[in-house]
Amino acid sequence: MNRKFFCLLFVLAAWFSVKAQDKWDLRKCVEYAIANNISVKQQDVQARLTALSLKQSKLSQYPSLNLNGNFAYSAGRNQNPVTFGLITESYLSSGYTLQSGVEIFNWFSKRNNIEGNAFETQAAIANVEKVKNDIALNVAGVYLQALLARQQVSVTEIQIQQSKAQLANTRKLVNAGSLPELNALQLEAQLANDSSNLVTAQGNVAQSLLLLKALLNIDAANAFDIETPNIEAIPLDDLASLQPDLVFDLANKNLPQQRVNDLRIKAAEKFVASARGSMYPTFSAFGSLSSRFNNRAQEIIGVTTSNPAIGNVTVNGTQYNVFPLTPFKNYNYGDISYFNQLNQNFGQSVGISVSVPIANGGQLKTGYARSQLNLRGLQLQKDLDNQSLKNNIYKAYTDVISSLQKFTATTKTVEANQKSYDFALKRYNVGLLNTIDLITGQNNFYRSKLERLLAQYDYVFKMKVLEFYKGQGLKL
Secondary structure (H helix, E strand, O other): OHHHHHHHHHHHHHHHHHHHHOOEOHHHHHHHHHHHOHHHHHHHHHHHHHHHHHHHHHHOOOOEEEEEEEEEEEOOEEEOOOOOOEEEOOEEEEEEEEEEEEEEEOOOHHHHHHHHHHHHHHHHHHHHHHHHHHHHHHHHHHHHHHHHHHHHHHHHHHHHHHHHHHHHHHHHHHHOOOOOHHHHHHHHHHHHHHHHHHHHHHHHHHHHHHHHHHHHOOOOOOOOOEOOOOHHHOOOOOHHHHOHHHHHHHHHHHOHHHHHHHHHHHHHHHHHHHHHHOOOOEEEEEEEEEEEEEOOOEEEEEEEEEOOOOEEEEEOOEEEEEOOOOOEEEEEEEEOOHHHHHHHOOEEEEEEEEEOOOOOOOHHHHHHHHHHHHHHHHHHHHHHHHHHHHHHHHHHHHHHHHHHHHHHHHHHHHHHHHHHHHHHHHHHHOOOOOHHHHHHHHHHHHHHHHHHHHHHHHHHHHHHHHHHOOOOOOOO
16 A cells, blocks of 8 residues: 555656646747736726626616615604694604606717727727737747847857866966966956856846746746747748738738727717717606505594584573584594505606706716817827837838848858868868867857857747737747
């Protein structure tokens, strides 16, 4: 049993060790960031809130229905809420009212408000896509920054190796008296400078990985590393299809930010119409049902008649009683039951009302003017975003051309250093070249290859940025 348990622990530990050593490629980073980045989640919440506003504005078209009830104890001189007579006693009362109302015509203010909220909802959804695209682009940029920093570490390490070899050879010559001590001191200073550059480059790698973790919403304490991609296998569009004007036209049609601006402008136009409609009279229909109860209310439960004498008269000395022509009625009262009162006091009302805004502190006019200014502000924002987008596209295209030229130049440098190293190796093999010169030529060759790889990464990722502006996402 113990052996199986320890075997299981060993397997789990090995599996977690492998998982901890997994390296993230760019696609995995982008997908994880889109799914977990806090900014994306915030925009998704905002889109849901906007959808709720749309739902509420649609429901406002339907009639309202409210049920009100009350129960009260009153003492002293009060008005009976059932008989409306003044009484000086304590009593219990209750009442119920069912009310309903609906706007019949409000100059399409509600309809325009609903359509405006519909455009706002679409804009919020498009804005979520915009944030996702921005996150993808930021992740790609930081990923490239980390790769370049890592390549810089490799270049600096080669420089240190070359400086060490040169210092060792120079130290031998100094000890032999062939060179002055100054030469060795200069190389020691160079080695110290190269070591400092290596520490800086390693720090840049760590900072880039921390920034990438932040974009991915990963705990900074977690183990994390990125994969160095096969740069040759990354597909690239033809540069001829990425001319700035063509890319700008595609960006205007496809990028979420441009759709967000267009939808918000349409929403603002509807809100202007809604604000204008709210300044005109509103016609509404209303109706209500109500009833009341009072524990002091009474009703007649019985009647008795009596015909007492109301006086007497004397005729010829004889006294006669005088009786009324109609007998008196004596009423017997009793409490009215709860449900009988509700039935007896049941009332209904229905009608049409009109509300005409005349003077309300300028709120409606100010709201209308504010909606017009908001529309103008969104139009200006669209123009500004289009201008910034065009500038960014032209800058991205210029960056691609510059990085392509640098990549071409480093390719030629590699070819030249390859030939120089091959020639140095032949001279070394026949004893015409010393070791330090051979190492220098070799290091120059490998360093130029790393610089070429550095330039190639820069070129490929800047091409991806330019492709991104076509509005077709980040193709990896």
